[in-house]
Amino acid sequence: xxxxxxxxxxxxxxxxxxxxxxxxxxxxxxxxxxxxxxxxxxxxxxxxxxxxxxxxxxxxxxxxxxxxxxxxxxxxxxxxxxxxxxxxxxxxxxxxxxxxxxxxxxxxxxxxxxxxxxxxxxxxxxxxxxxxxxxxxxxxxxxxxxxxxxxxxxxxxxxxxxxxxxxxxxxxxxxxxxxxxxxxxxxxxxxxxxxxxxxxxxxxxxxxxxxxxxxxxxxxxxxxxxxxxxxxxxxxxxxxxxxxxxxxxxxxxxxxxxxxxxxxxxxxxxxxxxxxxxxxxxxxxxxxxxxxxxxxxxxxxxxxxxxxxxxxxxxxxxxxxxxxxxxxxxxxxxxxxxxxxxxxxxxxxxxxxxxxxxxxxxxxxxxxxxxxxxxxxxxxxxxx
Amino acid sequence: xxxxxxxxxxxxxxxxxxxxxxxxxxxxxxxxxxxxxxxxxxxxxxxxxxxxxxxxxxxxxxxxxxxxxxxxxxxxxxxxxxxxxxxxxxxxxxxxxxxxxxxxxxxxxxxxxxxxxxxxxxxxxxxxxxxxxxxxxxxxxxxxxxxxxxxxxxxxxxxxxxxxxxxxxxxxxxxxxxxxxxxxxxxxxxxxxxxxxxxxxxxxxxxxxxxxxxxxxxxxxxxxxxxxxxxxxxxxxxxxxxxxxxxxxxxxxxxxxxxxxxxxxxxxxxxxxxxxxxxxxxxxxxxxxxxxxxxx
Numbered sequence: 001x002x003x004x005x006x007x008x009x010x011x012x013x014x015x016x017x018x019x020x021x022x023x024x025x026x027x028x029x030x031x032x033x034x035x036x037x038x039x040x041x042x043x044x045x046x047x048x049x050x051x052x053x054x055x056x057x058x059x060x061x062x063x064x065x066x067x068x069x070x071x072x073x074x075x076x077x078x079x080x081x082x083x084x085x086x087x088x089x090x091x092x093x094x095x096x097x098x099x100x101x102x103x104x105x106x107x108x109x110x111x112x113x114x115x116x117x118x119x120x121x122x123x124x125x126x127x128x129x130x131x132x133x134x135x136x137x138x139x140x141x142x143x144x145x146x147x148x149x150x151x152x153x154x155x156x157x158x159x160x161x162x163x164x165x166x167x168x169x170x171x172x173x174x175x176x177x178x179x180x181x182x183x184x185x186x187x188x189x190x191x192x193x194x195x196x197x198x199x200x201x202x203x204x205x206x207x208x209x210x211x212x213x214x215x216x217x218x219x220x221x222x223x224x225x226x227x228x229x230x231x232x233x234x235x236x237x238x239x240x241x242x243x244x245x246x247x248x249x250x251x252x253x254x255x256x257x258x259x260x261x262x263x264x265x266x267x268x269x270x271x272x273x274x275x276x277x278x279x280x281x282x283x284x285x286x287x288x289x290x291x292x293x294x295x296x297x298x299x300x301x302x303x304x305x306x307x308x309x310x311x312x313x314x315x316x317x318x319x320x321x322x323x324x325x326x327x328x329x330x331x332x333x334x335x336x337x338x339x340x341x342x343x344x345x346x347x348x349x350x351x352x353x354x355x356x357x358x359x360x361x362x363x364x365x366x367x368x369x370x371x372x373x374x375x376x377x378x379x380x381x382x383x384x
Numbered sequence: 385x386x387x388x389x390x391x392x393x394x395x396x397x398x399x400x401x402x403x404x405x406x407x408x409x410x411x412x413x414x415x416x417x418x419x420x421x422x423x424x425x426x427x428x429x430x431x432x433x434x435x436x437x438x439x440x441x442x443x444x445x446x447x448x449x450x451x452x453x454x455x456x457x458x459x460x461x462x463x464x465x466x467x468x469x470x471x472x473x474x475x476x477x478x479x480x481x482x483x484x485x486x487x488x489x490x491x492x493x494x495x496x497x498x499x500x501x502x503x504x505x506x507x508x509x510x511x512x513x514x515x516x517x518x519x520x521x522x523x524x525x526x527x528x529x530x531x532x533x534x535x536x537x538x539x540x541x542x543x544x545x546x547x548x549x550x551x552x553x554x555x556x557x558x559x560x561x562x563x564x565x566x567x568x569x570x571x572x573x574x575x576x577x578x579x580x581x582x583x584x585x586x587x588x589x590x591x592x593x594x595x596x597x598x599x600x601x602x603x604x605x606x607x608x609x610x611x612x613x614x615x616x617x618x619x620x621x622x623x624x625x626x627x628x629x630x631x632x633x634x635x636x637x638x639x640x641x642x643x644x645x646x647x648x649x650x651x652x653x654x655x656x657x658x659x660x661x662x663x664x665x666x667x668x669x670x671x672x673x674x675x676x677x678x679x680x
Contacts, residue, residue: 213649214608218391225390242600250523
């Protein structure tokens with residue numbers, strides 16, 4: 001009997017514990033309704049560290065603004081920043097942690113398309129929405145219906161750039177120079193090639209380089225010899241800086257402008273190439289001098305806080321957090337991935353720093369791009 | 385025609401940097417019959433130290449260059465003391481020296497990583513004012529001329545030093561036969577240390593020129609030149625100074641022409657190493673190598 005008593009006592013205390021735990025759970029659920037966990041997988045180290053650092057700043061600014069505006073009863077964002085080290089393998093670890101460990105509402109990132117090709121499949125399988133803020137290569141949103149992006153692809157930016165170049169500069173024949181061993185630069189090349197064909201611009205020569213190359217003078221010499229109207233380059237910013245510098249050393253004339261893809265759109269190019277970068281053109285999703293009221297406020301707040309102006313990566317990260325927040329707010333849940341995914345897909349004409357933002361049916365970004373030119377050590381809007 | 389001339393000039397510049405790097409490499413081999421695989425790490429540190437002197441210490445490049453070159457010479461002395469001297473005169477010292485120089489390379493590279501970070505860095509934009517000269521379709525920058533001038537100057541000074549100066553003759557004597565040299569009253573250990581000093585100083589100088597020419601420095605930049613340097617000295621003949629210079633130029637030209645002809649950089653190393661392979665089959669001692677020169 002004593003044993004039974006003992007047991008019933010234990011059961012009683014177990015019950016009490018259970019009630020206590022469920023009570024705890026209730027409060028957690030209640031609190032969770034106020035707090036949305038957003039995972040951010042960014043490249044803080046490795047080759048893309050320059051991009052990751054500025055993305056983190058943009059996201060931090062957006063999170064702090066949203067949380068300040070949310071007040072006591074609104075939904076707040078709890079950001080979980082993780083470093084994917086610019087490597088797909090590390091990206092896998094980060095995504096698994098964010099999905100299974102932190103149980104985030106959605107994931108923003110990763111920085112590189114190469115990493116996204118691998119990590120986004122994990123999120124798709126788990127049904128967790130992903131909002132890419134800098135992946136512009138082909139085949140990212142094709143991974144599945146959970147994958148969105150707010151970064152305009154080269155497929156949108158580059159045709160627009162080439163159209164403007166043909167109309168305003170009279171570009172009729174170009175040389176193409178690209179990195180042929182990287183998903184991003186190869187994707188940029190494909191986009192250029194299609195855009196050039198569509199705009200009826202002749203390609204006089206195609207030259208390639210490999211990741212880590214330092215000497216671009218042989219290819220640039222060949223290109224210069226063909227005398228094209230412009231040199232179209234698809235490269236990441238490190239190689240882009242070297243190419244721009246060496247073109248200057250080889251005395252490539254200003255009448256043969258270099259037109260770059262998205263990789264050129266980084267302040268690192270200006271810092272690395274200095275005067276040599278003058279006159280370099282590139283399409284972009286965003287320009288700091290855009291006069292949209294939201295954008296002016298963003299540029300001022302960012303510059304005041306980080307003592308340096310934002311770049312496109314910061315702007316897209318900043319916009320990304322707002323877009324994610326909009327989806328969570330509209331879905332009215334911080335845990336139901338399917339509802340958040342649906343709300344995200346329905347976003348239309350949302351006011352962001354990028355302009356009026358919508359998702360296409362293929363979950364790609366839709367807003368008007370800009371063509372920029374380096375002038376006086378700054379990215380200026382071309383033709384203004 | 386202009387196109388070909390411009391490509392040959394491109395090849396000449398990169399080739400002279402390879403040559404300078406390989407001269408230091410081959411010098412140690414000539415004296416010790418031992419490969420110093422930390423040479424590429426010294427090359428990297430040379431560039432990074434010069435950058436540090438320009439950027440942080442605020443020196444002009446004309447002071448930073450000799451400063452960094454001397455610092456690399458000192459690294460060479462450390463290299464000799466730590467990696468080579470303790471193993472000397474042991475059985476198999478050739479092999480163990482090779483391995484311990486790899487260890488030193490890793491230490492140097494990690495030091496570069498720790499001190500300068502993993503990012504690619506550059507000399508500030510106005511370190512050198514660059515002027516461009518043009519002849520028809522050919523253009524040469526003052527930077528390129530300076531690089532070749534410095535490389536040629538250093539190589540001429542080295543050759544004269546080895547042929548004329550007392551210490552230079554002592555180096556050659558040790559290279560010929562260190563036992564005999566010792567019997568003749570030459571301070572062999574001192575000469576070897578001195579050789580390391582010169583070799584590393586030249587390697588560091590090559591690193592600075594490389595960093596200036598390509599306008600990019602990173603802790604792993606030695607990797608790209610390490611194997612090429614080795615190929616260059618094999619091509620020129622192990623231990624031969626003129627061989628290293630000619631080999632460097634040949635390597636630079638073959639790289640540039642390969643890229644120019646194929647329009648892609650993917651085959652660059654393949655062609656260069658195929659040439660090396662062919663030379664080894666046809667002339668196993670290399671272009672300037674003498675057979676069994678130092679088998680005493």
